[in-house]
Amino acid sequence: MIETIRKLVETYGPSGHEGQIRDVILREIEGLADEVSIDALGSIIAWKRSGKPDATTIMLSSHMDEIGMIVTHVDKEGFLRFANIGGLYPNTLLGNRVLFADGTIGTIGVDAEVSATSTPKLSQLFIDASNGKKHTVKVGDAAGLHRTLEVRGERLIAKSMDDRIGCAIQIEVMRTLKQCPHDVAFVFSVQEEVGLRGAQTAAYAVAPQFAIAIDVTRTGDTPNGYKMEVALGKGPAIKIKDSRMLASPEVITLMEKAAKAANVPYQREVLIQGSTDAASMQLVRAGVRAGCLSIPCRYVHTTSETVDRNDVKNAVQLLMKLLESPVKV
Ligand code: CO
Numbered sequence: 001m002i003e004t005i006r007k008l009v010e011t012y013g014p015s016g017h018e019g020q021i022r023d024v025i026l027r028e029i030e031g032l033a034d035e036v037s038i039d040a041l042g043s044i045i046a047w048k049r050s051g052k053p054d055a056t057t058i059m060l061s062s063h064m065d066e067i068g069m070i071v072t073h074v075d076k077e078g079f080l081r082f083a084n085i086g087g088l089y090p091n092t093l094l095g096n097r098v099l100f101a102d103g104t105i106g107t108i109g110v111d112a113e114v115s116a117t118s119t120p121k122l123s124q125l126f127i128d129a130s131n132g133k134k135h136t137v138k139v140g141d142a143a144g145l146h147r148t149l150e151v152r153g154e155r156l157i158a159k160s161m162d163d164r165i166g167c168a169i170q171i172e173v174m175r176t177l178k179q180c181p182h183d184v185a186f187v188f189s190v191q192e193e194v195g196l197r198g199a200q201t202a203a204y205a206v207a208p209q210f211a212i213a214i215d216v217t218r219t220g221d222t223p224n225g226y227k228m229e230v231a232l233g234k235g236p237a238i239k240i241k242d243s244r245m246l247a248s249p250e251v252i253t254l255m256e257k258a259a260k261a262a263n264v265p266y267q268r269e270v271l272i273q274g275s276t277d278a279a280s281m282q283l284v285r286a287g288v289r290a291g292c293l294s295i296p297c298r299y300v301h302t303t304s305e306t307v308d309r310n311d312v313k314n315a316v317q318l319l320m321k322l323l324e325s326p327v328k329v
């Protein structure tokens with residue numbers, strides 16, 4: 001699974017620019033689904049069918065897009081001003097590197113007027129894409145953060161764990177799941193970081209009875225960290241609430257039962273800030289019973305998003321048990 005994770009987290013794919021990561025995922029899931037389609041926004045919908053006419057439809061969704069930046073101005077030297085794609089923290093950017101679709105690596109600098117101790121505004125940062133020759137970057141080009149996967153014991157560190165780790169979990173479930181009593185739509189959604197958009201249209205197409213997002217969540221286990229119960233290594237977290245949704249009680253119960261039956265540890269999550277595809281899936285058509293299985297992650301939306309691989313493994317086992325068990329609507 002680690003090689004799949006490496007491929008996913010190291011691939012370019014800011015929101016709205018998911019072509020490269022979509023191709024990587026399509027190759028990973030080749031031969032694993034009964035049907036694969038790509039919707040108008042670009043999300044992948046991969047079905048595993050039960051073969052039964054009255055089967056329950058369950059949708060899983062993880063987002064393939066990542067946060068990034070979009071070029072708003074280019075000067076003739078190759079210094080770029082940019083706006084955010086999704087939630088960027090200006091105080092994490094200086095000195096970092098970014099990757100454009102064509103492979104160009106940019107470095108982030110800051111205006112000299114900003115003192116070394118203060119937080120710059122996004123407008124005071126620039127991307128240096130100069131190359132001593134003619135550069136190719138233009139207004140509207142998008143960049144993602146650039147960083148390789150690192151392994152430190154049980155900890156996996158990368159940019160875009162949010163939410164490529166969810167994509168990796170879905171791929172692993174697709175690889176492992178043989179017979180399933182449900183029709184399962186594995187969705188790899190686009191444009192989550194700019195408003196949970198891809199999962200919304202995909203959920204309309206899938207029309208599920210149950211929908212589960214698989215995404216990262218924050219933790220409270222760092223020095224002077226958030227007051228939050230979730231910690232790395234204590235199991236995947238079953239979302240109860242975040243800033244945009246109250247998880248459907250039926251889905252919370254389904255996941256808690258599956259965790260107990262699979263004998264995997266789990267945590268209960270209340271997240272004050274942030275949300276996932278589950279919030280948009282819940283509100284399509286006449287409403288969908290929706291929830292989220294969260295992977296605890298430190299330093300979300302930085303180049304060093306950190307997860308524990310035991311939580312990842314346990315999330316796969318929990319989902320396997322859930323999909324193999326009967327559910328009542
Ligand atoms: Co995010």
Ligand code: ZN
Pocket residue numbers: 063162163192215216
């Ligand atoms: Zn996410």
